[in-house]
Amino acid sequence: MTTWLKCTAPRPDAASRLICFPHAGGSASFFHAWAEGLPAHEVHAVCYPGRAGRYGEPLPTGLPGLAADIAEAVRPLLDRPVAFLGHSMGAVVAYETARLLEAQGHRIGHLFASGARAPHLPHPEGPDAAELDDDAVADALVALGGTDAELLADPEVRELVLPYVCGDYRMFDAYVHRPGPALRCDVTAIAGDGDPLVPEDRAAAWAALTEGRFTHHTVPGDHFYLVPHPPFALVAALAPGVTPGVG
Secondary structure (H helix, E strand, C coil), X not given: CCCCEECCCCCCCCCEEEEEECCCCCCHHHHCCHHHHCCCEEXXXXXXXXXXXXXXXXXXXXXXXXXXXXXXXXXXXXXXXXXXXXXXXXXXXXXXXXXXXXXXXXXXXXXXXXXXXXXXXXXXXXXXXXXXXXXXXXXXXXXXXXXXXXXXXXHHXXXXXXXXXXXXXXXXXXXXXXXXXXXXXXXEEEEECCCCCCCHHHHHHHHHHECCCEEEEEECCCCCCCCCCCCHHHHHHHCCCCCCCEC
């Protein structure tokens, strides 16, 4: 397998696969516990360049290009039913990856969009990330709970982490949705009831992006609700039954 995907528990007999896409500043290790939580699935986590085992590689600079590289890496896994789950920025990367694969004739069984406003909506009001210095970007991410404040307080760790944290944040802020065919796969939007970035209407707007079945779940928690309460039961209930192969 390429460095784009990490699978901590290969399951050759599993009926389906789940591909997990981390948030801005996140890495594949964010989903380390998901293989244990979803024993009926083979769980793969996307490894973005510039961090962890891919430290030293160039950081991604454009979200559509990142999605194209991931689509290429995911294609060999489509011999079994596949669902995507992305959190925050990862939900949009997963969406763009699914768009590319469906355009090539492949079938994605389900897209779980976690903690993310629908990508076709206007950007929320606020400062342009390109105009913020690294400290301001880091502070914004720490405030959401996804980046460990103690890590960023350590000068040596900060030097390692800050480039990809800020790079992701600015890449996501620069993303512009391109019109195109709606997804054919089912889509489920999940957001915490205390998420300051994803009010209910912004999560529900994912319905406009698919011709498949759409479901919307509001759960207790903030932007990173899935850290203390991973939605294993919800994913297990909805991911089975997808059809592999080319549509």
